[in-house]
Amino acid sequence: MAVKEDTRLTALEVMRDAPVIPVIVLYDVAHAVPLARALVAGGIRMLEVTLRTPQALQCIEAIAKEVPDAVAGAGTIRSAADAQASALAGAKFGVSPGYTRSVGKACHDIGLPLLPGVATGSEIMSAQEDGYTQLKFFPAMQAGGLPMLKAWQGPFGDVTFCPTGGISLANAPDFLALSNVACVGGSWIVPTDAIAKGDWGRIETLAREASQLKR
Template identity: 75%
Template sequence: MSNAPAFTALQVMQDAPVIPVIVLNDVAHAVPMARALVAGGVRMLEVTLRTPQALACMEAIARDVPEAVVGAGTVRSKADAQAAANAGARFAVSPGYTSAVGQACRDLGLSLLPGVATGSEIMMAQEDGFTQLKFFPAMQAGGPAMLKAWSGPFFDVKFCPTGGVTLQNAPEFLALPNVVCVGGSWIVPADAMAKGEWDKITQLAKDTQALRK
């Protein structure tokens, strides 16, 4: 595999106003859910490594929904990154940052959005060449006010706030010059997936397009 990523982290962030944070418990839901999101204009899909089925779900989406770009969330180790790449992931999102995870993603050709919650973590990620970062958990770690404070010392960093972000508070984040997109789970509600309400997920994805700056 070439270690040049198919998409840069900035391209992943710029594709739509929201990157869906997806928790899948049933492989049968993966493909219809991905198709529903793509139909609503959302194609960068962060499937979190929080369930035993996550990797199989990534494989199914990568195989059967070529218009979607599968990403792996909750990447915490080199082994996670390798498993995600093997399953067809083309970008990775981590809840925190370590140099080992950063190097593993580079070696595998996975664009990485490293998670940060403090100035020191931003500096560690920057030292390793990462300037597009996930601010997590966004609301618990200071929300829009923290991002405004960071815009001075970290003027060259762009963020994707994730954690506690909703359709209601997303506009406040997206209005900030250092925010490119947000991450949110509200586009893929567990009850809608359980009931197979794919049209609802498409509509939720379409609703996010109005958030575009």
């Protein structure tokens, strides 16, 4: 299934919408809609629902159908089949933990904007060869953090990154201050315990804090 042309985003639009893209893990479909509404109320619209649980695709579908102000995306895309299933569920963008040509081609063919994961210069070059210049730097802290992103500003000055992995409210401003960073990915605004308890007010507050970060 291809994403409809009139609703298609670009990867850069996804990255520039807010300073943070939440990295969401959901185990209960009933949590999807109230979580999305809380995040939107806090100023966060681009929602990365990771394909780490059996319920993930149903959660994406519920958000896509019931929360029109949210933009549901699929994270942890690792195969062409993942990309297809995500688009069928209503995802408007995809995020992958790494990059393969087959995943890149599948997303291109169905019109699903993709933020491919990279951790090395060679991976950046592979993604660029296939037309991808908006990339997820993952796992950011473990793969070199701020010094690595600063080092990449020279040889990869035409690439924009979304560092993800070990990002928090405390260190996000340092990443967002870099010229080659458009946003960060983070799970701190969607704590597992808050989701389990249905504490949507706490999540809205965390989202509002994140949406006001400077970049």
